[in-house]
Amino acid sequence: MMKVIVTKNYEEMCQKAARIIAAQITLKEDSVLGLATGSTPVGIYQELVKKYEDGRLDFSEIVTVNLDEYVGLAPENEQSYRWFMNHHLFDHINIPKQYTYVPKGLSDDLEDECDNYELLIQQLGGVDLQLLGLGANGHIGFNEPSSAFAAETHVCTLSDSTIEANSRFFASKEEVPTSAITMGIGTIMQAKKILLVANGENKAKAIQQMLFGPVTPQCPASILRFHQDVTVIVDEAAFSLAAEQE
Numbered sequence: 001m002m003k004v005i006v007t008k009n010y011e012e013m014c015q016k017a018a019r020i021i022a023a024q025i026t027l028k029e030d031s032v033l034g035l036a037t038g039s040t041p042v043g044i045y046q047e048l049v050k051k052y053e054d055g056r057l058d059f060s061e062i063v064t065v066n067l068d069e070y071v072g073l074a075p076e077n078e079q080s081y082r083w084f085m086n087h088h089l090f091d092h093i094n095i096p097k098q099y100t101y102v103p104k105g106l107s108d109d110l111e112d113e114c115d116n117y118e119l120l121i122q123q124l125g126g127v128d129l130q131l132l133g134l135g136a137n138g139h140i141g142f143n144e145p146s147s148a149f150a151a152e153t154h155v156c157t158l159s160d161s162t163i164e165a166n167s168r169f170f171a172s173k174e175e176v177p178t179s180a181i182t183m184g185i186g187t188i189m190q191a192k193k194i195l196l197v198a199n200g201e202n203k204a205k206a207i208q209q210m211l212f213g214p215v216t217p218q219c220p221a222s223i224l225r226f227h228q229d230v231t232v233i234v235d236e237a238a239f240s241l242a243a244e245q246e
């Protein structure tokens with residue numbers, strides 16, 4: 001089942017999403033949280049840090065697994081997703097760092113890293129709540145539009161449009177890695193609950209296709225309609241095209 005919540009703006013989207021994550025932590029103190037990077041979740045992480053600072057959240061028993069990581073970037077590299085997570089969340093809350101997992105993009109054996117990551121998620125008992133952003137082309141994690149859904153954690157090639165979109169974080173487009181490790185669609189679909197967030201007009205088409213288009217690997221997020229517990233929080237701008245179809 002997919003529940004859609006439309007908010008006035010980005011701030012309200014973040015507050016609502018942070019409340020859902022906080023509720024999960026309150027209900028199960030040792031939750032396994034699946035986390036995402038990108039601009040969209042930044043405000044959500046700020047809200048969570050605030051709740052922690054106010055003494056309303058305790059992360060001491062929480063375990064996190066991130067969706068993806070660029071291949072070839074060291075954890076100290078400010079463009080790596082490991083650095084992003086430390087900087088926006090982990091450094092500001094009481095989570096033991098050793099229980100925050102991000103795929104290792106510098107691994108000598110990437111295939112092995114993917115297999116181990118998949119196994120790790122299973123050994124942790126699966127993801128209780130997976131946070132997802134949405135690519136403008138409908139990607140989730142780094143599962144790009146393609147002819148088939150990739151089930152497990154794998155190495156993927158980034159599409160030109162994603163490299164272009166993500167180049168805003170890099171000095172130049174040439175510096176953006178061309179491949180990444182990402183949880184597969186099957187990995188994501190196994191999460192017990194999913195929370196997808198999107199804001200802004202540039203996500204409107206992807207949201208419309210995710211909600212009303214065919215379920216197809218050409219729009220990877222569309223598969224979420226087959227998941228039993230998905231909450232989508234979008235602002236009015238991201239919902240604008242879908243609204244015409246309601």
Ligand code: GLP
Pocket residue numbers: 036037038039040041067068132133134135136140141142162166
């Ligand atoms: C990146 C990430 C995704 C993210 C997407 C959207 O490519 N791999 O996990 O959801 O971009 O990013 P943003 O939130 O910056 O729009």
